[in-house]
Structures are given as structure tokens and as C-alpha cells.
Amino acid sequence: MTSRQTVTIVDVARAAGVSKSTAGRALAGAAEVSARTRDKVARVAAELGYRPNQLARSMITGNTQTVGVVVPDLSNRFFAEVLQSTARTVRKHGYEVLVSSTEGEPELERRAVETLAAKRVDGLIVAPLDGTDDDHLRRLAEDGTALVLLDRRAPGVDRASFVSANNIEASRLAIDHLIRLGHRHIGIISEARYDPALLDVTEPSAAGLRPSAMRLAGYLQAMTAAGVPTRPDHVMHSAYSSAISYDATRTLLRTNPEITAIYCTDNVLSAGAFAAVQDSGLRCPQDLSLIGFDDHEWATLVRPRLTAVEQPTEAIGVAAAEDLLDAIATPARPPVTRLLAAHLVVRDSTAVPRRQDVD
């Protein structure tokens, strides 16, 4: 057979000599069907290669057993691993995953959400971009679709749960470590830009700030709390690219030679920063300490081994999935916020600064 013509339940019913409804009941394993007919129907269905049409079923039941996952970048290890653990978790509960990568474009995110909604996913996990507009998400949540925000809260959207690492605390771990070692001039490579207002962002889940802004806030706050003055020129902006991070790091080191430590606040930026330090002529950690972000498989392969702040990636994926399933099962349930703790893995790229710099 080359035909895409599929076997329907009517074909099964006819071949088994029963009505369509009986066939349906038998296939569903309903109790009110005689064992005889149930076997007969099952056998005939197998012979014919019957495969139930989930679309038709969904039309009636109103659920598709499918959840959507919308992330900015699937080739980013963080999102890839979150997707992996999310997919595993929901599958155990009978759900599949429709995935969409928005590649940093807000318009793609909007369309992805619309498309998945049109496909009637039962719920949606979205790591929203920093676009201006969150209408598509708000509408979705208000229509009653289960929604979990991942990694970044969307300002106008209540009624959605939020799962993320505690990014303010994550930065504090890194900065406290450096300050304890004696560092006073600590640079940061960030996707966010310096903004004194970040000093006041204390609630790590409140604002709709991007993770990078949260991490910058944590840096500023930890410095300030320790009595170390923050300097705008020590906050180096970099776009979401390893190559750009490389340049940013080189520039930071060149223009601010007093810096004895660098904290890099993102997965993809860490690789560029590490390479830049290697090429800078400075010895790490003797001349310069470096802290990366996220767990890289290369953290223990490079020399010096990389000290890094690691997010509980898998736990985040599981938490997002579980909360979504919960919201699907109990629509009335109020949204929850789950901030998971990051931890600092101290390896060899951080040490006491060579010369104690004093202001």
C-alpha cells in the first residue's frame, strides 16, 4: 500500500461485525464490553493496522496531550537540557512536546505562541524574549491556557507560573567568593547594561527583568553590600555571542588594568571570555580570576579548570514541567513561583589577587 488512506474505526467495526460505538468502546477498554467482542475488535484492529486518530479524539475531549515549549535558542546548552528534562517529565504523564525556537526574534515568539495555541496545546512553557510586547502571553493566560514562564517573567502576565534559577543569589555567590579572596576590582561581562536602578531590585522574581539583568543586579548588590564601590566602566556589555564576548573581555582588560577578576554572567559569553583571558597575556588565576556561568562540559577540561556558577538545569526543566501539568490538571489553581538555587563550583580559575589593590 502506498496510499496515505488510513484505516478508520468504521473499517475496524465493519470487519469485526460490530457498530462503530462498540468498536470504540472495545478499543478504549471500556468495562461494559464483552470479553469476546473486545478480543475480536482488538485482533481485527491489529490486523488492519488501525491507528486511532488523535486529532478526532482531541476535537471531542478538548485536550491534545501535547504541551508547547518556546525558547530563544535550542543550541544553547541550557535550553537544550531544560527541554530534555521537560520532555522526559511530561512524557511520563502521557504528553508530547511541540517545540519552537524563536532565535531571539520577538515576532517569531509571538507567531510561535499563536501557532501552538491554534494547535490547541494543553499548556505552554515559554522563555520569553525581552521584546516590548507580552500581549500574546497575557491573552493566552487569560483564555485559561496553562502557562509557565521560564527564566524570565513577562511583566504584564500574571496568572502564569514562573520557574527560574535565583539569579540575584547566583551572582552573590560569585561576587562573595571573589571579595572573600580579596578582590576589589571586579569586572562583569553582561548582556545587560549598567543601570543604578538595578540596585533596588531585591525581589528576584518580581520584575520582568531578563536573567542577565538579574545577574547584573546581584553583582551590583553584592558589591555594595560588601562595601566595594561599583563602577559603571567595570560593567562591560556584550551581545549574545561568544565572539563578541571575546572582544568585550579584551577591551575591558585593556581599558581597566586595575581589574583583578572577571565574572561572566552567561553560558555562551563564558567561552569567549575564557579565550580572551587566555590570549590576554595575563596568567589565570595568578593575575586574573575568572568565574563563568552554567556548567560547561569543558569546565574541567581547560587549564585552569573553570570556576563557575551552575544552575540546576535539569531541576528547572522538571519543575517547569511539573508545574505545567499541575496547572493543566487544576485550572483554578493559582500560579506559583519557583526560584531554584544556583551553586558555585570552585575550581582553579579563581585565586587571591596578586597585588592587593586598594582604592
Place this chain on the structure above:
Amino acid sequence: MTSRQTVTIVDVARAAGVSKSTAGRALAGAAEVSARTRDKVARVAAELGYRPNQLARSMITGNTQTVGVVVPDLSNRFFAEVLQSTARTVRKHGYEVLVSSTEGEPELERRAVETLAAKRVDGLIVAPLDGTDDDHLRRLAEDGTALVLLDRRAPGVDRASFVSANNIEASRLAIDHLIRLGHRHIGIISEARYDPALLDVTEPSAAGLRPSAMRLAGYLQAMTAAGVPTRPDHVMHSAYSSAISYDATRTLLRTNPEITAIYCTDNVLSAGAFAAVQDSGLRCPQDLSLIGFDDHEWATLVRPRLTAVEQPTEAIGVAAAEDLLDAIATPARPPVTRLLAAHLVVRDSTAVPRRQDVD
């Protein structure tokens, strides 16, 4: 509104004062609708927050604008990147991706394929596991569902296209490089086991061999072609795990001290092998050359920089997607095979062996 109660086309039609079909035509942008009613319907639809039900549409049109992607491991960088480029490619043509990770379990693969088929995906890209049974895939293809096999051919399944790197050629690149440098005792870390029959597998797309077996075949053939004897004890088996690869590499080096070069044939095995070489006490590349597989972001971060065989990951994802879309558009079209060339990136982990070993 907290209700999941959705606005249907009937609601829109009624509010616009037209019939259901006119509303449908207007929404679809059909030409035979007057500009006036089209505007009216569009306005009313927007006001009501109407969102077309793609399920209902699919019931009629017979296509879901969705393709399935089934891979063994989403946290493997190779599959993550293939998924990324596949998703991007199909999205440009109006398709979304249902993804499933089989985590190395054949039973999960079978279920995933069944589930996606029940959801009536228009086509499927599958990187099949090495389970014994390919019935689920054969049935799918014979039912006329577009099917592209990724990375590994499934023996019993013709009527499916095949997209992969040329793994035999990939190994030849690595081994020729080493032999040209003067190596005669070259070990290999492989997920496959030594098998002399692999010497005869010349057609890189014919057999249903796993990529690892193909790469081992390429190793054996390149050695033999160069007149270098192959030795079963130089073929070191490792399971799919970086830690196990570490142990395998250590063992290989201990038991076969004559080895001057190691070729590692897999993504996740490469990290373990590199760490093992670091810890072995041997200097790389002076005492031991190492070739890894796939492009790692750490290849240029470690010292020595890693020489590696790189697959055209993105091109593979695009090719798989394009072929699938082609097969969907032209069901009668015969399956095609696309073997993309890998290339060797020579960095610093390979060099002339210290002592020329002679047999």
C-alpha cells in the same frame, strides 16, 4: 474570562451577521468575498479574540503542518543543533516540530513514533536506535508517511530517505592524517565493537549500521588501505558516556603502550578521552596524538587545541528538513540518500610520533 471556552467561527459569523462559510472564506482571505464583509469579519474576529482551531482544519485537509523529530538524546550537542536547524527550516515552510527524545530505549522510540503518527504528523525525521526491531518505521513508511532517517539507516525500511555524514570517509580523514604523520599504532575509542566484517562495508549508506560502526569500519579500511595492520586490541569499546570513555582510554593506554595516537569516534566520548589523556602523564601531542569527533565549543579552549573530525551539523539538519518537506509535497517521489562530507580540522593535538614505531 477564566474560561477555556473558545470562540468558534460560528460565534464570529453570528456577530458579523454572515454565514459560517462566508466567515470562513473571509478569514481565509478568499477572493470571492466582498471587501466589506472581509473587513467586518476580520474586525469582529479580532474583537472576539477568535483563534482558528487547527485541529478541526486538519481533520478536513488531512495535514497538520507538523513534523515529528525523534532523536536519542537532546542534550547531545549534535542532535540539539540538528534539531535547531531542522526546526528553523521547516518553520519557514509553515511547519512546527513535535520532538521526542528516546534516551537510548528502543521501546520509547517505538512508542514515540506511534504517538506522533497518531497525532497525524505530516512527516517524521527519525534517528533510529540500534534496537532489533524496525517494524514501527517500516509500517509508517509503507502507510505513506514521509520519513527521513537521520544518522543511521533502518535495515528493513526502504521508502525512507537517508541523511547523514559520510562516516566512513570521516574516519578516513582522521586516519590518513595520522598515518601521514607517521603513526602506525593507532587506537580507537568506539561505541562499536571490533568486527572484521566491517572491512567489507564499503557503501557508506547501504547497511543499517550505527554511525559508530561506520566510523570503525572507516578506521579499519583506512588502516588496511595504507598497509597498516589492524589489531583488535587497539579497538577499545566504550559505552555512550564521557566517564566510561575516560576509563576506556586510560585502559587502552595502559595495556597498549605502543599506541602513539588515539581516534575518538563520538561526540560525548571525546571529552572523556581528552581528560584521560591529560591525566595519563603522556604529553599531547608529543607522546600521543588525539583526534576527537564533532565540533565542541571547547576544541579551541583546551591545550593543546583539539584536532577533530567535524560533521556539517547544520547542513544535515537542513538537508533532512528539506528532504522531508519534499517527500510531503511529492508523495510519489522515490527516497533519496544524502551523505554529507565531514572535514578534518587540524589543530594542535596531533603531531609526528616521538619514536617511529616499526612492526
Place this chain on the structure above:
DNA sequence: ATGAAAGCGCTAACAT
């Protein structure tokens, strides 16, 4: 325990 009929939301003939 089984069958007949209704209908999920939409598109696609077939009218007019």
C-alpha cells in the same frame, strides 16, 4: 452489552 444519533469546529462541495 450493543446500536443509533448527535456533534466537536472547521472546510469543501453544491447550491443560489
Place this chain on the structure above:
DNA sequence: ATGTTAGCGCTTTCAT
């Protein structure tokens, strides 16, 4: 240019 009708394949009343 618009309305009417008939389904897509299934589940779910409602009968019997």
C-alpha cells in the same frame, strides 16, 4: 458573493 449541506474520525449521550 453568499448560504446550505455534508462530512473529517472520533466519543458520548441516549436508546434498546
